[in-house]
Amino acid sequence: MxxxxxxxxxxxxxxxxxxxxxxxxxxxxxxxxxxxxxxxxxxxxxxxxxxxxxxxxxxxxxxxxxxxxxxxxxxxxxxxxxxxxxxxxxxxxxxxxxxxxxxxxxxxxxxxxxxxxxxFINKVDSVMPYCNIDKRFLTDRYIEGVCPYCGFEGARGDQCDNCGHLLNPSELIRPYCGLCHNNEIEFKKTTNLAIALDKLQPEILEFVKGRMGSWSKNAANKTISYLEQGLEAREITRDMKWGFEVPLEGYKDKVFYxxxxxxxxxxxxxxxxxxxxxxxxxxxxxxxxxxxxxxxxxxxxxxxxxxxxxxxxxxxxxxxxxxxEYLTAKGLKFSKSRGVGLNMGNALEIAGSDYWRFALMYLAPESSDTDFTIALFVDIVNKIMNGKIGNYVHRVLTLLKNSGLKASELVEDEKSMDKVAVLTRKYAEDFEALKMREALRELVAIADIGNEMISSSKPWELIGKDGVKQGSEGRAKELLGGMVSIVRRMGVLMWPFAPDASSKILKRFGISEPRLSDLEKPLKELNLEGLGPVFSKLSDKQLKELERFEEDS
Structure with a gap:
C-alpha cells in the first residue's frame, strides 16, 4: 500500500x-x-x-x-x-x-x-564488429546472427528477443550486418568506457533482495538468474556520432550508448x-x-x-x-511502421481511445503472453462495454428521469451495496498490487450486480414514462437509490481505464476530478438532459475496417 x-x-x-x-x-x-x-x-x-x-x-x-x-x-x-x-x-x-x-x-x-x-568507469579494449561494405562500426543492435543459447536466427548483438539473454556481438554465430545484410564482417579493436557492474554487484544484489518482493515475478526471477551468473562491466560508449559526446579527454569522438x-x-x-x-x-x-x-x-x-x-x-x-509479458497478434498485422498494420494511429481511425484502452487492459499480459484478436476486441466492446456497462447506465438514468424523483430522495439498498462495497475494496487492493486487469474485472462485476438488480426487480413495472405508479414511491426510491449509486461508482472506477466515458457519466453528478472519496458522499441532483450512449456497439463499417488487418483478409 x-x-x-x-x-x-x-x-x-x-x-x-x-x-x-x-x-x-x-x-x-x-x-x-x-x-x-x-x-x-x-x-x-x-x-x-x-x-x-x-x-x-x-x-x-x-x-x-x-x-x-x-x-x-x-x-x-x-x-x-x-x-x-x-x-x-x-x-x-x-x-x-x-x-x-x-x-x-x-x-x-x-x-x-x-x-x-x-x-566505477573502466577503460576497456574491445573488439567491435565493423562492416566492410558500409565502412562503419556496427552497434550491438545492427549486427545479427544465430543466438548461441537457443539457436534463434535473427538475434541482435545486444540481446536475443527469443530467449531474452543479454549478448555481446562476438557471441553470435554466423554474424551479418543488419544494415546491408552481408556477412563481410571484421572485428576491429577499439577502446570504450564501461560501467563496472562487477564491482557494484554486492550493492546491486543487496538492493535487489530488499526490493524484489514488490516486483513482478518475471522481473525478480530474471534478475536473480543474471546475478547468480555474475555481472560483468557493460560498455556505455559507442563509436558513432549521434548522441551525447563523452566529456572525457581521448573519448570525445565517441558518444554515450x-x-x-x-x-x-x-x-x-x-x-x-x-x-x-x-x-x-x-x-x-x-x-x-x-x-x-x-x-x-x-x-x-x-x-x-x-x-x-x-x-x-x-x-x-x-x-x-x-x-x-507480450501482447501477441498471431492472426493480425501488428507493425510499428506507420501506415502498416494495426498501429496506434490506425486503431484510432476505427474506434475511440476508450474502446482500445478498456479492451487492452482487459487483456493485459500481466503474467503470460496474451494473444490479441479482432474477435476478442469485438466481444469486449459489444458484450461488456456496451452490453453490461453502457446499457446499464442508460437504462438507470432513463428510469430516474422518467420517475420524476430527485436524487436526494433516493435510498440505497444496503444488501446490494454491501456486495458493491466489497468489490470496490478489492478494486483498490488490486491496484495497489498493480493487478490492474483484475481491478477492471471488479468494475465489470459491479456492473453485473447492477444488471441483476434490474432484471430481478423489474423497475419498469413501478416506473413508466409518466412517473412512478401510485403507491410505489418507497420501493422506487430504494431501487433507484442503489442503481444510481452504482452508476456513479462505475463512473469513478472507470476513469483510469476509459476516461472519456467516465467523464460523460460523472459530469451528470457534477464531478470533474473524480476521487474515491466521492463514493462516500450523498447523491446530489443529476443533470439528466440529453441522455445518450456511454458506449456503442461496433458498427458494420468499423468491423469491415478491422478486417483489413487480419492476416487472411
Whole structure:
C-alpha cells in the first residue's frame, strides 16, 4: 500500500522515436503506467507520471540518413508524432519529454562524472564488429546472427528477443550486418568506457533482495538468474556520432550508448518538467514505480540501479518494477511502421481511445503472453462495454428521469451495496498490487450486480414514462437509490481505464476530478438532459475496417 503522504514517481519505458508504437508496445508499459497514475489521483496520492521519447542510437541515425535529414530533425519529428498520438489515447502525463535535451545532457554528465570519480568507469579494449561494405562500426543492435543459447536466427548483438539473454556481438554465430545484410564482417579493436557492474554487484544484489518482493515475478526471477551468473562491466560508449559526446579527454569522438542516457532520461525529463523535480527524485519518502515490457528488465533491475548506486548522488532507487509479458497478434498485422498494420494511429481511425484502452487492459499480459484478436476486441466492446456497462447506465438514468424523483430522495439498498462495497475494496487492493486487469474485472462485476438488480426487480413495472405508479414511491426510491449509486461508482472506477466515458457519466453528478472519496458522499441532483450512449456497439463499417488487418483478409 502506498502511503498517501509520500511522493510517488511513475514511469513507463521510453518509446523509441523511430516510429509510432503499435498496440503491443502501448499495452506493455505506457498504458498500464497511465492507468495506475490515474488511479493514484483517484486515491489522492502525491504522484507524477514521467515519460518521453528515447531519441539516440543507430536506428534513428540510419533512418535519418535514408530520409536525407539530420538525426535530431528526424528524432524530434517522430517525438512530436508519438506525443500527439499518446495524448489522443487519453494519456495524461505530468510531463512527456525527450532524451535529447539539455537537461538530460546535464543529468548524464553529472552521473557519469560521479561514476568516474567514484571508480566505477573502466577503460576497456574491445573488439567491435565493423562492416566492410558500409565502412562503419556496427552497434550491438545492427549486427545479427544465430543466438548461441537457443539457436534463434535473427538475434541482435545486444540481446536475443527469443530467449531474452543479454549478448555481446562476438557471441553470435554466423554474424551479418543488419544494415546491408552481408556477412563481410571484421572485428576491429577499439577502446570504450564501461560501467563496472562487477564491482557494484554486492550493492546491486543487496538492493535487489530488499526490493524484489514488490516486483513482478518475471522481473525478480530474471534478475536473480543474471546475478547468480555474475555481472560483468557493460560498455556505455559507442563509436558513432549521434548522441551525447563523452566529456572525457581521448573519448570525445565517441558518444554515450543509448541505453545509458535513456534510463537517466527519467531524471533529465523530470528536470525539464519543473524545479520541483529534486523533491521527488531525492526525497527520502519517494517511491519510484516503473512499468516496462519484459525485454527491458535487465536494464532497469541491474544497470539502472547500478548507475544510481555507483553515482552516490542521492537519487531514489526503484521501489517497484513491473514488467509486462507480450501482447501477441498471431492472426493480425501488428507493425510499428506507420501506415502498416494495426498501429496506434490506425486503431484510432476505427474506434475511440476508450474502446482500445478498456479492451487492452482487459487483456493485459500481466503474467503470460496474451494473444490479441479482432474477435476478442469485438466481444469486449459489444458484450461488456456496451452490453453490461453502457446499457446499464442508460437504462438507470432513463428510469430516474422518467420517475420524476430527485436524487436526494433516493435510498440505497444496503444488501446490494454491501456486495458493491466489497468489490470496490478489492478494486483498490488490486491496484495497489498493480493487478490492474483484475481491478477492471471488479468494475465489470459491479456492473453485473447492477444488471441483476434490474432484471430481478423489474423497475419498469413501478416506473413508466409518466412517473412512478401510485403507491410505489418507497420501493422506487430504494431501487433507484442503489442503481444510481452504482452508476456513479462505475463512473469513478472507470476513469483510469476509459476516461472519456467516465467523464460523460460523472459530469451528470457534477464531478470533474473524480476521487474515491466521492463514493462516500450523498447523491446530489443529476443533470439528466440529453441522455445518450456511454458506449456503442461496433458498427458494420468499423468491423469491415478491422478486417483489413487480419492476416487472411
Amino acid at each position: 502506498v502511503d498517501t503522504e509520500k511522493r510517488v514517481i511513475i514511469t513507463a519505458a521510453l518509446p523509441y522515436s523511430e516510429a509510432i508504437p503499435h498496440l503491443g508496445n502501448f499495452v506493455g508499459s505506457i498504458l498500464p503506467a497511465d492507468v495506475f497514475y490515474k488511479y493514484s489521483k483517484l486515491a489522492g496520492y502525491d504522484s507524477i507520471f514521467i515519460c518521453g521519447s528515447d531519441q539516440h542510437g543507430t536506428p534513428i541515425e540510419i533512418r535519418a540518413l535514408k530520409e536525407g535529414v539530420e538525426p535530431k530533425e528526424f528524432a524530434d519529428k517522430v517525438h512530436k508524432e508519438i506525443k500527439h498520438i499518446l495524448e489522443r489515447f487519453g494519456c495524461s502525463f505530468t510531463y512527456y519529454g525527450k532524451t535529447d535535451s539539455d537537461s538530460n545532457k546535464r543529468a548524464v554528465y553529472e552521473i557519469f562524472n560521479a561514476l568516474y570519480k567514484n571508480g 543509448v541505453w545509458f542516457d535513456a534510463v537517466i532520461g527519467y531524471i533529465g525529463i523530470s528536470m525539464d518538467w519543473s524545479d520541483q523535480w529534486e523533491q521527488y527524485w531525492k526525497g527520502k519518502d519517494t517511491k519510484l514505480i516503473q512499468f516496462m515490457g519484459k525485454d527491458n528488465i535487465e536494464f532497469h533491475t541491474m544497470m539502472w540501479p547500478g548507475i544510481l548506486i555507483g553515482s552516490d548522488l542521492g537519487y531514489v532507487l526503484p521501489h517497484t518494477i513491473y514488467a509486462y
